[in-house]
Amino acid sequence: MTPAVSLDGITKRFPGVLANDDVDLTVERGTVHALLGENGAGKTTLMNVLYGLYEPTAGQIVVDGTERSFQTPQDAIDAGIGMIHQHFMLVDSMTVAENVTLGAEPRKWGGMAIDRDQARQDVAHLCDRFGLDVDPEARISELSVGVQQRTEILKALYRGTDVLILDEPTAVLTPQEVEELLSVFELLTEQDKTIIFITHKLGEAMRAADEITVLRDGRNVGTVDAEETTREELAELMVGREVLLEIETSPPDPGEVALSVDDLTVVNEQEIDVVSDVSFAVRRGEVFGIAGVDGNGQSELIEAITGLRYPQAGTIGFNGREITDDSRRERIDQGMAYIPADRHERGVVMEFDLVENGLLGSQHGEVFANNGRIDWSHTREHTETIIEEYDVQPPDPDATVSSLSGGNQQKFIVGREFARDPRLVVAAHPTRGVDIGSTEFIHERLLELRNAGVGVLLVSSKLEEVRGLSDRLAVMYEGEFVDTVDPGAVTEEELGLLMAGEQPEREVHADE
Amino acid sequence: TGGPTENDGDTENTDGGSASVAVVYATGGLGDGSFNDQAQTGLERAKEELSIQTEHSQPSDTSEFSRFQSQYAQSTSPDYDLVCCIGSLQGDPLSDTAPQFPDQQFMLVDANVDEPNVESYQFREEEGSFQVGHLAGLLTTDGLSTGAASTTDATSVGFIGGKENPLIKKFEAGFKAGVAYTDDSIDITSNYIGSFNDVTRGKEAALTQYNNGVDIIYHASGNTGTGVFQAAQEAGRYAIGVDSDQSKTESKYADHILASMVKYVNIAMFDAIEGVVEESFEGGTATELGLEQEGVKTVYGEAIGSEIPDEIKSKLETSKEQIVSGEISIPTDPSNV
Amino acid sequence: MSDVLSRAKERLRAVLERSARLSAVERILISTAALVLAVLVGAVLILVSGRMTTCTTAAATYFGVGFCYDPVTVFDRLFFGALGDPMNPLFRPFQGEFAPPFRKGWSPFNAAMAVTLRETTVLVLTGLSVALAFRSGVFNIGTQGQLVAGALASALGLLVLAPLVPGGVMGTVLLVPTGLGIGAVAGGLYGAIPGVLKAYADANEVITTIMLNFVAAQFALYLVSNHFQRPDSQVVETVPLPDGATIPSVVFDPRMKFSLFALAIAIGFGGVIYYLLRYTTLGYDLRTSGLQPTGAEYGGVKTKRTIVASLTLSGALGGLGGAMYVMMILGNFQTGVPSYGFDGITVAILAGNNPLGVLFAAPLFGIIKSGAIVIDTSTSMPPQLVDVLRGLIVLFVAMPEFFRMIGRRTIAEKPNPDGGEEDA
């Protein structure tokens, strides 16, 4: 049988960067193929080449036995290739059906109008066929990330895609959503569709994929059978050395309360309570984790704590002082570091270079700004230190952040926030989009801070991360803490039940 | 069919003996169908009769006047014998420029600069405006019907000004005084458009006035006035022109233009130029031109002026004499009417 | 072999590209190229329209065809006229005649130069006003209104204060800074209105500032004509400011209405704003909000206050420009203020919203404004063409990519003309 896709000697050169270096890749029809590699290894670039977004500097693309040359994504679409990017390409103000049919709208009245009923029906039909649960009438802006992703899949299927490429599809999903996605993969391959997906999660790759290809420094360093490989083998292929895959943590030594939250109620933009009456405390020297399906109020809770949103009721205390009405700036000044979930919106100013971003949040403090005058040379040194310590690539303090890969942006933000000499770190998805080597490093640093007596509030959709790092773990469901558990004792199944709002059989409380 | 034509000799830049004159027009520029155009006719006449060389410019804002004035004053090729400054806004800049160029002769219209090398000409617009106010008052009372237009039963007249400034208010004041002189009970509506150049809004304002029963509108609004004439045409009513005989300059609307309050800027221009050519230029003089000097005058419309009853015309003659003799005194501020 | 070549070429191109991204040199090159192209296109336009009109003598003859307007004269008048004709006609280095380059009797302190520089002075301030707001992500189209507010307030303030202050040098020392200060404060307050509306009522500043421009003009008209009208004047204006309240000229003849002192202040503000944006916390906050308000909020910037601050500062610069206009150029307040505020938008945009760039863009417009007057008085070409030229310059400066393309074609392709087929 001819492979669905075969890439032959693909090379892609950017000014100053060799992103792909003579890559060969063969993907069989009806299989799932995972692509692994560190940040900047060239995964996204390779897929963009296959999708016609970039023209390769050299090499051939063979689809279904025919050599193809793609000038634009439309050419790739015509050849039956669909791609779902890390940043969804959806129009937020339009509905699911409108997005799915965009560019291929069913028409009526001799093309003079869109046949909206037809569009709705077509989409509903697709949903049925591939077991995707999406409301065609819903507006994208009102949907969770998982559903948005399904919309993207629908979009590709609507266009008759045979080969579906997904760039880090699970990075932003909750465990439940990941499960759903992987079962969608199964349904798709049953119907003879081919799937290529990029991931940083080894377990996922091994579970979902038939074959796994690892890229390093733009080269294909090996394609392995998912059944036969091990996590260790994959990690070594990716990083070129052995990687510690388990999080090793020592017992905590909690000190006084760093952060206390009492009866906190937060409303969202529609004035609906999204956090109701939540109380908890984070002590110095411990990691307090919050697990939960995205959209259950975690982000609003965190924004209230970090000062980006004011609560409706309740109080927040920090270092023994009430800070409920303090501004974001005052909280920063008092030693609160914050790794935000949406780095493009919050964590960095995309058009600034690294030096300018190194100052973000510290511009009012004494260290880098004296009497309103910024000490740029000091800021630059500081930035260079972060870059070096956290291995930010490229190590160029004058590079604009937007030119860094997502993983490197994340490393930079983490570095900057950890370097703040904080008393409390609020970390939301600190390793999202970060490769395993760097993830390991970030985890180590996080634990170092905790051991040095810093309180850590951790929110993550990666269950092994919250379980592995947290000393106590709260589960959030519909704006409330349904339970606080001992992360060492709880099983994934139990956690899953709690996150779905159900009580497991066994009592899993953590002792306060 | 453009480009240079063969020089057949009928031109401007000939015999060395004649004078050369530069004109700095008021902002608003040529083609306004009133003030600047009227000045230009004086220049044209001088060109023909005195065969002078001319040059002109049309500044776009006030801050440019002094620069234009001195640019001409210092020019050596040609060395201008006279620089004409049109419009009241040129007064201030000229009081700075004139002393800088004591050898340069200037003439100034609509303001007074007391310098030995400046001849100032000012007009008593309120006198002419009084006359057309009187005319409007009489006609709205007595009624008039010509082919294309007619008055209504109501006695109501209107005024439309361009920008609201003291000069235009002089027109308004004179007009109102003239109407009131006819009959105190006549309604007067008065609107300012805020621009000398907005035909559209001039038209809408005039239409509004006509819709509200106004018979006759007197405008002092430059280009904006074209809109007033259009409105008169659409509504079948009357209008009174300003600055030049607008039944001629805007002949499309002649059937609706009863008269125009002509301000003979051209005469002032011609006189000054003639003075220069005949070497009788008298700096330091301020000439005030009113009804008496025929500097302002009511000129009846070319097409329909003849339909105005003689009896009304003679009443106007009478009031003119009273103004000249000082029997009637006219305010220059509308709030004093 | 072609591999080595193409790699060398790649490297060269990378270098070019990198320097293209960073350099101010490139900006200057592009601006110059834009200027040249605008002049060329303008010349064609002049020739074409010169065929459309009729005239008795040809102003110029090219290729045996006579034209009514001569582009060479027009541009000579535009650029050199604005400087008061500095060039010695006998200085023709290309023909090998090296007479002294400057015309005898030419002084840099001439009237044309004064106009150029005084326009420049006001335009630097309005350009900075717009640039500062744009850099903070606020589209302040209202510099015109803020300028009017500043002009009016400084004139009225000085008229009230002047009698209370001793005459002579002492009076000037007191009154001039006061007048400038009043202008800045008034402009700042007027700018704060759309700032507050944007920050606290979410009102789009493009709309409010455009509307407030009209309001300022009308309100000034009302105030002056109903309360401060100069008696016996035919236009709406206040009485003249006393001598001590106008900015004293330096070197230039006082009647030329230009003060080097004022220009120095304006340039000083260019430096101040540059410093503010680059080296201060406030400037960092402003730039951060301008680029990414959500990121700014995260970084502890009080975004609402920053919006108000940027519009207030921007308004203050506009108001200062207004005070300069009144205290240097007019000597009183008159309605019908020229459109310095709108020209400021163009200046700022041409300068890439860089305060130091403004110092270069403003003189260009000063020259165009002043040179237009010279064209009007010394050629028969209708001066509106200067507006077209201004538009063309702006248009060409707006498309750096066009010049980069040309630049790439001519520089990067040439070393290896036959290797081009390898890359897309």
Added chain:
Amino acid sequence: MRELVSIGRRRGTLVWIVVLALVGVSLSGFVNKGTVSSTLRLSVPIAFAALGGIFAEKSGVINIGLEGHLIISAFVGIYATDLTGNVWIGFVSGVLASTLLAAVFAVVCLEFRADQIIAGLAVWFVALGLAPFLSTVIYGSVNADSASFAPITIPGLSKLPGVGALFDAAPPVYLMFLAVGGSWYVLNRTAFGRWVHASGENPQALDTAGVSVRRVRYVSVLLSGVLAGIGGASLSLSLGEFSGNGQTMVDGRGFIAIVVYLLGNYNPIGAFLSTTLFAGLQTVQIQLQSGYLPSSLVQTIPYLTVIVVLAVVGRTRTPDAAGDHYESGEE
């Protein structure tokens, strides 16, 4: 965030209706056939330019040069009418001239990646100089005149009180209603309208869906030239006059058009309502001048009203990608 916006928008519409009703009631004393037709006439150029602006900006290209389109079409309309003696030929020529200018703008923005705001300003400057310049070259004066549109009166209907004005107007007024309805339809019911929307909100989404963003933007910008051209030609040909002094007869209407479509939140109908609000206030303002307030203050009423309405209605949301250049294949 997005939710907030959509709620805000919905609330905005509500507030709008209330505000309009209030303004309407308080001004009802002035509503008669005369003021209604005056309002409609004053609306024409603004409404057309605003519709044009909506198409361009919704597709992601901010066309700040609407004023320039109005100016050039106003002049060419008069010139061509004068040459041919036929108002309709003049009208079409005016529209063509404006479209040509839009084409230049489109090329400069889409091919040469020009900053849209700068290029738009340039378009304005060029037109502001070119129209009076050509007028001077051709007519020896910045002002020119020609024949004008004759009104079309629909018998019977035109006699209705108040609304009678809708049936007794020059052709541009009827065209305006067609264009508002048509624009709404195109934007909300056709595939092209959806592409315009996507092209302005998330061009990558459109591009990866296989529709050429470049083509959509070209068409939109050209459409904005056509529509603004209709506005400009209507302005001058309703009068048979072009006046080119100062800011020319267009005198800022292109900028008011931007205000109006922002206020109408990029909805053709909202923009039209805002236009009539503004034009209606202009009409009423003339009537109020005769009261005891100084006319200089009365003239601020339309502008202040817009500010107040905006402060009450609040946010207008610009399309996400408006002003950004988009190159296919960009990450």
